[in-house]
Structure formats: structure tokens, C-alpha cells
Amino acid sequence: MEATMTLERFTQLWTALVTDRQPASEDASCTLTNGVSEDTIDALLKAADDDFSDFEEIQAKFDKRDAAVK
């Protein structure tokens, strides 16, 4: 299935509902940080441009393995 929503619209929603709600870094309650590695972020940025090759490569190996262990 392909997204019909554009990056521009997604960014508007993300900014309003996530970025603008985020606690300030100087906030004392902000003791946790999280997020995936830059390597995975790079692969997700490619996915945003419809290049899923990094994940397709992983899936192909999973498919092979899953068929063997089922």
C-alpha cells in the first residue's frame, strides 16, 4: 500500500502534534532521551523517498530463514 499523504502534510501534523509538544531540553523532568541510530534514520529517509532497498534486503533474508524454520 502506498501513502497518499504528502511529506509536506505529514510534516505539518508532526510539527503540531509532536515537535511543538515536546518538553524543552532544559526541563529538569527531561531525563530520558531516545531514538534509533543514525544508520537506521538514513534508511528511513530513503524510505520517505520510496527507496526501500535497505529493508527489502533484510526481508529477503528473513523470507529465506522463515521458510527454513517453519
Add this chain to the structure above:
Amino acid sequence: MSAAGGGAPPPDPRRLAKSAYGAWKLFLKWVPKTVTRLRPDQEEQVVIRACAQHGKHLATHGIQQTSLDAFKLVCWLGGSWLDMLDREKDVEECRQITQGLLSTLRLILARETEWNLAVPPSTMKLLASFIEQEWRGNTEHGIWMNGLYAAFHLGATSWFEGKELKKVVM
């Protein structure tokens, strides 16, 4: 993935938003083609609900997002979509969307941990059954998105910590 430590510089907002969009497109890509295509207004609702949940989660737990937590966002996107289904009529759609959700999380976990954590098919089936039971209202035997997120987050962060620990003590 970093699990703790305040004071990190804020990420580039455009890069963060685009990576989040990439996570949404990745999830959609792995949803089986047999699932009824989302209408634009439905897609908008899924994304709004997921982003609102994601924002509230960060605020509630005082989390500073240093990069995209893809596990969390994908869980919220999946949960928002599943919540919009008819509990009586859409059982098969639930299963198919769940399959796409779990496949996406599995791919991200494998990539994030350099192939060291690979969820086996038997565990994929178990998680799918947990999600379906929760979706049906059988919460005693179910798991929903915060629990699902915790399962994948725990795996990834523990793998990183174990790797660092080995460097220090071995």
C-alpha cells in the same frame, strides 16, 4: 539508540519529520496488498491519532527525542489504524495490518542491532495473537501498543548496552 542521558542537542526538525514519514511509508509498504486501501481522510486520521499519541507519550514521560523512535511511532500508527476497524466485521483486516506492523518492527530491530536480534516466526505469531486478543477486548490475554513498543525497545536498548558492557568487563 540511546536509552538515557539528558542534555543532548535537539535533532534537525526537518530530518526528524522526514524520517517519521519514512517510517509511515515503510509500514504501509509491508501491509499486505489484500488490505483495503486507506482513503485519504482515513490516512489523515491514522496519522493524526498516532502523532497525537506520540506527542503525549513524550510529554507524559518527559522524554527528549534525540532522533526518531521508530519503534514507538510505528506502534502508534498501527494501533491507531487497528482502532478504526470494526471489531465484528474486520477481523481479517486486523490480522493483515498486524502482520504488516510486526514485520516492520522486526525489520527495524534487525537493522538497528546489526542483525543480532531477529524475531523468530513463532514469536511473531505469539505477538500477533496477543494483539488480536487485545483488539477483541480480551485484555487479560492481550498486549497493546505501549507493551508492544516496550518489547522492541527493550530488545534494542539491551543489545546496545550488552555490547558496551562487553567492552568494559571482558
